[in-house]
Amino acid sequence: MKQRSFGKHDVSVSEIGFGAWAIGGSWGPQAEEDSVAALEKSLGLGLNFIDTAAGYGGGKSERIIGEVLRSIGRTDVFVATKTPPAPGPWPPSPYCKADDRYSMDYLRSNLEERLKFLGTDKVDLLQLHTWTRAWNRNPVPFERLRQLQSEGLIGLIGISTPEHDQNSVIDLMRGGWVDSVQVIYNIFEQEPAAELLDVAAETGTGIIVRVVFDEGVLTGKFTKETTFAEGDFRNGYFAGDRLGRAIDRVDAIKKTVHEHLGKSDAATMASVAIRFALAHPAVSVVIPGIRNVSQAEANCSVSDEAPLSQELLLALREHRWNRAFWYGGK
Ligand SMILES: NC(=O)c1ccc[n+]([C@@H]2O[C@H](COP(=O)([O-])OP(=O)(O)OC[C@H]3O[C@@H](n4cnc5c(N)ncnc54)[C@H](OP(=O)(O)O)[C@@H]3O)[C@@H](O)[C@H]2O)c1
Numbered sequence: 001m002k003q004r005s006f007g008k009h010d011v012s013v014s015e016i017g018f019g020a021w022a023i024g025g026s027w028g029p030q031a032e033e034d035s036v037a038a039l040e041k042s043l044g045l046g047l048n049f050i051d052t053a054a055g056y057g058g059g060k061s062e063r064i065i066g067e068v069l070r071s072i073g074r075t076d077v078f079v080a081t082k083t084p085p086a087p088g089p090w091p092p093s094p095y096c097k098a099d100d101r102y103s104m105d106y107l108r109s110n111l112e113e114r115l116k117f118l119g120t121d122k123v124d125l126l127q128l129h130t131w132t133r134a135w136n137r138n139p140v141p142f143e144r145l146r147q148l149q150s151e152g153l154i155g156l157i158g159i160s161t162p163e164h165d166q167n168s169v170i171d172l173m174r175g176g177w178v179d180s181v182q183v184i185y186n187i188f189e190q191e192p193a194a195e196l197l198d199v200a201a202e203t204g205t206g207i208i209v210r211v212v213f214d215e216g217v218l219t220g221k222f223t224k225e226t227t228f229a230e231g232d233f234r235n236g237y238f239a240g241d242r243l244g245r246a247i248d249r250v251d252a253i254k255k256t257v258h259e260h261l262g263k264s265d266a267a268t269m270a271s272v273a274i275r276f277a278l279a280h281p282a283v284s285v286v287i288p289g290i291r292n293v294s295q296a297e298a299n300c301s302v303s304d305e306a307p308l309s310q311e312l313l314l315a316l317r318e319h320r321w322n323r324a325f326w327y328g329g330k
Contacts (some may be wrong), residue, residue: 050078
């Protein structure tokens with residue numbers, strides 16, 4: 001497993017990290033023994049970065065991660081978690097006040113909860129789970145996080161982009177408010193290559209790439225007949241004609257991949273999806289969601305493969321698809 005520097009910070013992270021949303025919930029049935037085995041396998045393969053959140057099963061994902069790390073005696077793994085805003089619209093509306101959603105009292109008590117679930121006395125990276133550009137002129141929640149950092153409760157401070165307005169975090173990077181940004185960057189969502197990733201390189205901001213498979217569809221394993229288990233959030237994400245429209249585009253990507261690599265099976269497509277994101281030098285770590293041992297093996301092994309050719313990368317640019325509007329409803 002290759003390592004990369006985490007922006008300008010004194011942290012070396014594995015290129016592939018563990019996306020730990022599904023092991024917390026919202027993805028249909030998930031046996032805890034599969035989650036534990038997936039984590040252990042990934043760590044055994046050299047992965048040393050895990051991304052979780054308060055919202056992934058209300059602390060369940062964090063609890064499982066903490067238990068696994070303690071049970072195998074690993075203290076060298078970098079764990080990133082997220083604090084959501086206090087209850088209210090998601091993402092925060094432009095009329096929300098930062099003081100109502102990320103007050104000092106709220107941030108402190110939520111961080112204490114994160115420490116409890118993870119079973120640790122310091123979070124390596126605490127990310128605010130979402131944001132609105134309405135707060136950019138006075139990003140006071142980050143002053144509060146710096147206070148908690150100075151008390152030794154947090155290592156680094158980050159932000160996860162709001163899906164509908166990812167570029168809203170660029171001001172925060174330029175202003176030195178955040179150490180890292182978690183961003184959607186995949187073969188469909190290429191907008192971050194326009195500005196956000198370059199600003200990360202300029203400012204030394206660590207970049208965590210999420211949703212590299214667009215929730216699974218970019219692996220090419222779905223058909224228009226695919227259905228999702230009860231309780232899987234993808235019943236909503238791919239509702240109506242969305243799955244069909246995504247699959248038409250994935251079929252076109254498969255054609256491109258086949259022209260360049262001579263194959264376009266699901267394993268190849270998953271690997272190409274990850275290598276597309278890894279090709280940008282500003283990217284520190286890609287965090288595919290991993291739910292079982294075979295996904296751990298498949299995704300971790302991508303780091304050992306050769307980078308995609310410039311020709312294929314250029315051809316994949318043609319498959320960009322700006323879908324920010326999906327997140328706001330149809
Ligand atoms: N707002 C935020 O901050 C936010 C939002 C979303 C995600 N995240 C983070 O980013 C991580 C990654 O995003 P994601 O999990 O939503 O989506 P993703 O990485 O695009 O897709 C993950 C899903 O793809 C399937 N999969 C994984 N590896 C595969 C492989 N090699 N071949 C075929 N299928 C494979 C699995 O589901 P099935 O096997 O069930 O198909 C897995 O749950 C999350 O776990 C979370 O840590 C953060």
